[in-house]
Amino acid sequence: MLEQNPFATDEQLAERFGVSVATIRLDRSALHIPEARERIRRVASDRQDELRSLDEQELIGRLIKLELNRYAESELTVQPVHVFRKTGIVRGHILFAQINSLATALMDADVALTAKAELRFYRPVRLGDNVRARVDVIGEHGDVVRCRAVSQVNSEIAVQGIVWVHKDPANLGADFMDEGEAR
Incomplete structure (x- = not known):
């Protein structure tokens, strides 16, 4: 799911998979998947151009x-x-x-x-x-x-x-x- 939507929050993942937020956080940590803010930062840093206006x-x-x-x-x-x-x-x-x-x-x-x-x-x-x-x-x-x-x-x-x-x-x-x- 995170490959399709890297901006999904722990709460959204928990709702989608029917588990607690704590379970999502533990699983994410065990799989070395960063929290949503860091995933967003990584995607944003990949952009090709810089803002001018x-x-x-x-x-x-x-x-x-x-x-x-x-x-x-x-x-x-x-x-x-x-x-x-x-x-x-x-x-x-x-x-x-x-x-x-x-x-x-x-x-x-x-x-x-x-x-x-x-x-x-x-x-x-x-x-x-x-x-x-x-x-x-x-x-x-x-x-x-x-x-x-x-x-x-x-x-x-x-x-x-x-x-x-x-x-x-x-x-x-x-x-x-x-x-x-x-x-």
Whole structure:
């Protein structure tokens, strides 16, 4: 299971295999499998490029993969601060922020800003869920880059859409007139 999802927590493994968290930790230790944080760190250190347009702490979620001007992936584990107390459902701006910061992060530019976003929310995301987001560059027109964005929880699409990112915000109004020009 960890080969397929190296980000699975001890709690998720325990639930999946119907054993206690303590059993998972003992087995993981005996098999010399590091805890989730270390597995995440190892995957993140394998990424090929470094962030330019923002600092890693400004990214919403943990950066997993990054190829500047091509694609980026991140993962966000939903915490109590991300959800409405009454329902336990993630606030929409958190899911947008994960995608938006990832789209900005993937730009090979010193400064990048969102020009426009069209996202559709398909399913509620709840406390404890792991949201995996991927943003791919699909087109470019001048300094405006068009990106496809998808967020998933357990292979189910939660959010999907298009984000346009401007690599030179000084010319934002001049270059970006309508969605057709960025295709």
